[in-house]
Amino acid sequence: MKSKILLVLLFLLSLLAIPLPAMAQAPTxxxxxxxxxxxxxxxxxxxxxxVTGSPxxxxxxxxxxxxxxxxSHHFGSAVHTFRYPGVYDVSLTVxxxxxxxxxxxxSYITVKE
Incomplete structure (x- = not known):
C-alpha cells in the first residue's frame, strides 16, 4: 500500500516538472x-x-x-522627411x-523654418 502511495506521489510530482507553454502576448x-x-x-x-513578441x-x-x-509600413526602421515647420507626434504600432x-x-520632432 505504501509503495502505491509513493508511486502516486512521484507521478504527481513529475507533473509539476512539465514546463508550461509560454503565455501568448502582444508585442511591445x-x-x-x-x-x-x-x-x-x-x-x-x-x-x-x-521590440518583443516577434511582430x-x-x-x-x-x-x-x-x-x-x-x-509607413517599413519593418524595424523608417525614414521620413518633415517638409513643414511644426511639432510632431510620432507613433509605432507593432x-x-x-x-x-x-x-x-x-511632441517628439520639432521642425523650424
Missing part, C-alpha cells in the same frame, strides 16, 4: 530617432528598439492623416497574432 514597441530637431525639410531616420507588422505614423506622406501595441511619443 519602442523606437528612437537619429535627430529630433532641425530646419525644414528635416529628414529623420527612425529605428525600432526593445509580424510595423506601422509608423509621422504626421496627421491629412498629410500626403503621413505613415502587431503579431496575439495583438498589437502602440507607442506614441508626444
Amino acid at each position: 514597441a519602442d523606437f528612437y530617432a537619429d535627430t529630433t530637431y532641425g530646419t525644414a525639410p528635416l529628414t529623420v531616420h527612425f529605428y525600432s528598439t526593445g 509580424t507588422s510595423y506601422f509608423w505614423k509621422f504626421e496627421h492623416e491629412t498629410s500626403s506622406d503621413w505613415n 502587431t503579431n497574432a496575439d495583438g498589437s501595441t502602440t507607442n506614441t511619443k508626444q
